[in-house]
Amino acid sequence: MSDKLTKLLEQLGAILEDRLSVAEAVRQHHGEEMTHYDVCLPDAVAFPKNTEEVSKIVKLCHHFEIPVIPFGAGTALEGHFLAVRGGITLDFCQMNHIVSLNAQDMDCTVEAGVTRKQLNHELRDSGLFFAIDPGADATLGGMTATRASGTNAVRYGTMRENVIAVKAVMADGTIITTAARAKKSAAGYDLTRLLVGSEGTLGIITEITVRLYGLPEAMSAAVCPFGSLEGAVDTVVEVIQMGIPIARIELIDELLVDLINGFSGLDYPVEPTLFMEFHGSETAVQEQAEMVEEIAISHGGHGFQWATRSEDRSKLWQARHDGFLSVRAAFPGKDFWVTDVCVPISRLAECIAETRKDIDAANIIAPLVGHVGDGNFHMTIPYDKADPKDVTRIEQINQRLVERAIRMGGTSTGEHGIGLGKKQYMELEHGAALDYMKIIKRALDPNNILNPGKIFDL
Amino acid sequence: MSDKLTKLLEQLGAILEDRLSVAEAVRQHHGEEMTHYDVCLPDAVAFPKNTEEVSKIVKLCHHFEIPVIPFGAGTALEGHFLAVRGGITLDFCQMNHIVSLNAQDMDCTVEAGVTRKQLNHELRDSGLFFAIDPGADATLGGMTATRASGTNAVRYGTMRENVIAVKAVMADGTIITTAARAKKSAAGYDLTRLLVGSEGTLGIITEITVRLYGLPEAMSAAVCPFGSLEGAVDTVVEVIQMGIPIARIELIDELLVDLINGFSGLDYPVEPTLFMEFHGSETAVQEQAEMVEEIAISHGGHGFQWATRSEDRSKLWQARHDGFLSVRAAFPGKDFWVTDVCVPISRLAECIAETRKDIDAANIIAPLVGHVGDGNFHMTIPYDKADPKDVTRIEQINQRLVERAIRMGGTSTGEHGIGLGKKQYMELEHGAALDYMKIIKRALDPNNILNPGKIFDL
Numbered sequence: 001m002s003d004k005l006t007k008l009l010e011q012l013g014a015i016l017e018d019r020l021s022v023a024e025a026v027r028q029h030h031g032e033e034m035t036h037y038d039v040c041l042p043d044a045v046a047f048p049k050n051t052e053e054v055s056k057i058v059k060l061c062h063h064f065e066i067p068v069i070p071f072g073a074g075t076a077l078e079g080h081f082l083a084v085r086g087g088i089t090l091d092f093c094q095m096n097h098i099v100s101l102n103a104q105d106m107d108c109t110v111e112a113g114v115t116r117k118q119l120n121h122e123l124r125d126s127g128l129f130f131a132i133d134p135g136a137d138a139t140l141g142g143m144t145a146t147r148a149s150g151t152n153a154v155r156y157g158t159m160r161e162n163v164i165a166v167k168a169v170m171a172d173g174t175i176i177t178t179a180a181r182a183k184k185s186a187a188g189y190d191l192t193r194l195l196v197g198s199e200g201t202l203g204i205i206t207e208i209t210v211r212l213y214g215l216p217e218a219m220s221a222a223v224c225p226f227g228s229l230e231g232a233v234d235t236v237v238e239v240i241q242m243g244i245p246i247a248r249i250e251l252i253d254e255l256l257v258d259l260i261n262g263f264s265g266l267d268y269p270v271e272p273t274l275f276m277e278f279h280g281s282e283t284a285v286q287e288q289a290e291m292v293e294e295i296a297i298s299h300g301g302h303g304f305q306w307a308t309r310s311e312d313r314s315k316l317w318q319a320r321h322d323g324f325l326s327v328r329a330a331f332p333g334k335d336f337w338v339t340d341v342c343v344p345i346s347r348l349a350e351c352i353a354e355t356r357k358d359i360d361a362a363n364i365i366a367p368l369v370g371h372v373g374d375g376n377f378h379m380t381i382p383y384d385k386a387d388p389k390d391v392t393r394i395e396q397i398n399q400r401l402v403e404r405a406i407r408m409g410g411t412s413t414g415e416h417g418i419g420l421g422k423k424q425y426m427e428l429e430h431g432a433a434l435d436y437m438k439i440i441k442r443a444l445d446p447n448n449i450l451n452p453g454k455i456f457d458l
Numbered sequence: 459m460s461d462k463l464t465k466l467l468e469q470l471g472a473i474l475e476d477r478l479s480v481a482e483a484v485r486q487h488h489g490e491e492m493t494h495y496d497v498c499l500p501d502a503v504a505f506p507k508n509t510e511e512v513s514k515i516v517k518l519c520h521h522f523e524i525p526v527i528p529f530g531a532g533t534a535l536e537g538h539f540l541a542v543r544g545g546i547t548l549d550f551c552q553m554n555h556i557v558s559l560n561a562q563d564m565d566c567t568v569e570a571g572v573t574r575k576q577l578n579h580e581l582r583d584s585g586l587f588f589a590i591d592p593g594a595d596a597t598l599g600g601m602t603a604t605r606a607s608g609t610n611a612v613r614y615g616t617m618r619e620n621v622i623a624v625k626a627v628m629a630d631g632t633i634i635t636t637a638a639r640a641k642k643s644a645a646g647y648d649l650t651r652l653l654v655g656s657e658g659t660l661g662i663i664t665e666i667t668v669r670l671y672g673l674p675e676a677m678s679a680a681v682c683p684f685g686s687l688e689g690a691v692d693t694v695v696e697v698i699q700m701g702i703p704i705a706r707i708e709l710i711d712e713l714l715v716d717l718i719n720g721f722s723g724l725d726y727p728v729e730p731t732l733f734m735e736f737h738g739s740e741t742a743v744q745e746q747a748e749m750v751e752e753i754a755i756s757h758g759g760h761g762f763q764w765a766t767r768s769e770d771r772s773k774l775w776q777a778r779h780d781g782f783l784s785v786r787a788a789f790p791g792k793d794f795w796v797t798d799v800c801v802p803i804s805r806l807a808e809c810i811a812e813t814r815k816d817i818d819a820a821n822i823i824a825p826l827v828g829h830v831g832d833g834n835f836h837m838t839i840p841y842d843k844a845d846p847k848d849v850t851r852i853e854q855i856n857q858r859l860v861e862r863a864i865r866m867g868g869t870s871t872g873e874h875g876i877g878l879g880k881k882q883y884m885e886l887e888h889g890a891a892l893d894y895m896k897i898i899k900r901a902l903d904p905n906n907i908l909n910p911g912k913i914f915d916l
Contacts, residue, residue, distance in 0.1 A: 102802065104695075104699055104802075104803065104804035105802040106699070147642075147643075147644045147648075148644075149642055149644075153642060157619075160642070160651070161615075161619060170894060174893070174894075176888075176889070176890045176891040176894060177891060178891055179869075180864070180867050180868055180869045180887065181802045181867040181868075182801055182802055182834075182867065182868040182869045182872065183800065183802070183803070183833055183834075184607055184611060184618070184832055184834065184869075184872050184873065185605075185800060185869035186605045186606075186655055186871045186872060186873050186874060186875040186876070187869045187871050187875075187876055187883075187884065187887055188655070188876060188884060188888060188895055188914075189652060189656055189660070190605075190618065190648075190654065190655055191894060191895065193618070193648045193651030193652070194647060194648060194651070194652050194898075196648065197644055197646070198647055202647070214700075214701040237562075241562055241564070242672075243564075243672040281745070283741065283745075287739070287741075342640040342641065342643060343640055344560065344563040344639045344641070345562065345563055345641070346562035346563045374640075374641045374642050375640055375641055376640075376641075376642065405640075406638065409639040409640065410638055410639075410640040411637075411640045411642075411643035411645045412645050413644045414642050414644060415642065415644050416644060417644040417645075418644070418646060422645065425645075426645070426646060429638065429645055429646075430634075431634070432632050432633065432634045433634040433635060433636055433649055434646070436632075436634060436649060437647045437649065439901050439902060440652075440898060440902070441647075442901070443898060443900070444894065444897060444898070455646055
């Protein structure tokens with residue numbers, strides 16, 4: 001252990017007492033992702049209680065030039081919280097309070113450790129809900145830092161559109177608030193949006209003010225199997241292009257339907273399937289659903305299977321969210337490579353078709369699922385990371401996928417973020433703009449202590 | 459004229475030939491705003507034809523450390539394009555082409571000099587429209603740089619939500635594109651949103667990719683006078699809090715109604731009035747309108763006067779947009795102080811009431827108009843800027859207005875921007891966050907050539 005680290009831990013211990021841990025098990029819990037990344041332990045884990053403590057910790061890390069890494073619920077998929085250069089992980093589990101609810105303005109401010117399910121539970125009597133649903137029960141801090149989205153984004157946007165302001169601790173320990181609660185402002189640079197998606201590399205987000213929505217009068221969900229993947233994708237494209245304000249429209253390929261059936265004890269037809277949800281007034285929901293069903297049937301959809309009762313809808317979406325777990329369960333002993341890309345909707349069918357062809361040619365198993373209304377889709381690929389040939393094969397599939405998406409006017413990641421896994425594509429995607437991201441990083445974090453090694457290398 | 463400037467003009471002249479002007483009349487046209495700011499001429503005006511030329515110009519300005527100021531349609535209200543330190547103004551009037559229309563993805567890319575009316579004219583056969591309407595026929599470049607919004611923002615958002623990507627020339631002349639056309643991305647820092655609202659101080663925006671919307675099946679507009687300002691404001695608050703997706707809801711106080719009647723030859727009842735518009739399917743528009751009318755009547759509204767035909771709607775909104783001109787026309791020889799603030803909707807009634815009281819106590823004339831669905835309102839105050847007592851009085855009214863808005867969780871400007879006029883409130887509004895804006899500015903524009911003296915001083 002370096003001198004600097006020893007001194008830092010001493011001084012942190014004086015502030016945090018038993019809320020600082022160097023125990024192997026604790027570090028292990030904070031140094032291991034559920035995907036294919038290698039374990040990477042921090043030197044210690046701190047459990048701050050408030051923003052002022054975070055400020056003190058970061059100030060010390062800045063002084064000693066030791067990395068500091070924010071940690072939410074540990075559900076990241078691209079190595080975001082792995083301590084690749086050691087340092088102090090900040091676990092926000094004790095900063096899990098609702099700071100204020102402004103029901104009249106339909107916003108609320110929460111500490112970074114509040115999870116999305118917790119927030120919606122606490123909102124249950126307000127008639128309001130928080131709309132972003134990435135599947136995992138992530139923290140709002142993590143979701144903000146990674147610009148998360150998920151199944152509802154097609155209707156309600158991503159964290160980019162739903163974060164009104166953040167409180168953040170900057171690299172030197174200064175606490176800032178990025179914006180007022182007003183619905184709009186033209187007063188200066190948009191530091192809110194700069195921090196959203198910065199993956200902990202520009203500031204440590206400690207509080208987030210988010211937009212809420214009124215619970216729709218009516219919600220209903222439907223599942224529709226298709227004779228072909230093309231038919232399902234074409235349905236999505238047409239629904240979006242007609243401007244139908246669908247709340248969720250998710251594609252699940254036949255392979256994943258089969259795995260979900262097995263994992264969740266369901267019996268959906270083993271075909272490419274759309275999972276959908278409609279929000280609005282009773283008449284609006286009915287109007288939308290009828291239009292979408294008509295489009296679906298015209299593309300070879302076999303008709304809607306409805307879920308209107310709340311518990312049936314929950315079961316449906318739980319099954320959808322368990323997609324990743326169902327793949328894991330089906331391939332015990334395997335490692336899992338998770339990836340996502342996003343393309344303009346006009347290129348979605350082509351991108352999925354080419355990707356499918358590539359996968360078939362490589363003879364690998366790669367269940368495909370997507371927030372296709374946004375042009376965003378994912379694959380979870382079981383493989384053996386101890387087998388260099390297998391690794392190379394998957395890396396090449398992933399590289400071709402990313403290059404294909406970028407070539408089609410898309411992005412290397414729609415919602416998982418860059419983390420460690422997509423750094424190598426930043427230049428291809430952003431060209432000269434990448435240099436300006438680095439200039440900003442260097443200016444805001446001169447000692448490179450904030451989650452170093454993520455998004456890009458300096 | 460300094461040596462550096464002489465040399466710069468020589469080299470610019472070699473590139474631009476007759477598209478570089480030092481003529482007094484041209485400089486005058488680019489150095490005078492329609493509000494109360496003093497005339498401030500650039501040393502020369504350049505008329506670039508494409509991004510590469512802008513890059514060459516900026517590179518030279520960077521080398522000679524001479525300011526460079528982007529100029530769109532000249533409709534700014536807070537001194538944004540005034541050449542407070544001289545330099546070269548870039549007039550984008552020759553960069554006014556639609557670069558590409560992607561109807562299937564509902565987006566298009568335009569050069570910075572395209573105006574919003576021009577864009578909607580060119581979209582007329584596509585079934586799509588560009589939704590942001592700040593009143594003036596501003597350029598998309600100017601609207602992006604100032605994070606503009608306007609009457610439609612309550613439904614469609616501001617430029618923050620409607621800009622997908624920009625092409626920009628950075629301070630050293632490097633050309634960057636900030637994002638792909640995908641609907642969402644989690645790939646790195648949000649340079650798009652950093653440039654939106656940066657008022658030409660971080661980069662010169664040369665192309666903008668914006669979101670388009672499908673033309674609604676039905677549109678109808680209505681005017682509703684109220685017995686009191688409170689009744690009108692309370693109606694707005696209730697409509698927003700009920701989540702009714704109204705497309706426009708504008709408040710005009712009785713003073714301004716009177717002036718608009720005179721200016722536009724109309725005969726609206728001289729009372730506080732809401733101008734509204736509803737977009738959607740036939741049934742949705744009817745449903746929304748009925749709900750809103752019911753709310754309005756419960757707050758003392760005298761019932762709706764409808765405008766459903768396209769030309770009647772245009773006339774109605776033209777009258778609304780002519781608000782500023784009608785004030786100018788009514789007070790010949792006067793100067794005009796224009797200001798805007800924005801507060802959370804829950805504080806709007808209180809903020810307007812206090813402001814009204816303050817104005818009445820000061821015994822000044824200050825017609826009030828607002829995009830009240832967003833909590834945003836404006837005043838246009840006729841005064842005499844040669845009279846120091848009058849100036850002080852108006853400055854104090856403005857200061858109290860801004861402080862009131864910030865105290866209520868709002869912002870010093872909802873949509874006009876900071877420019878020169880609101881710089882003094884940046885610290886009150888942003889606190890320590892302002893330092894980080896300055897750090898970013900210094901890092902991205904080390905010679906401080908990009909529209910210097912705007913938003914804040916260094």
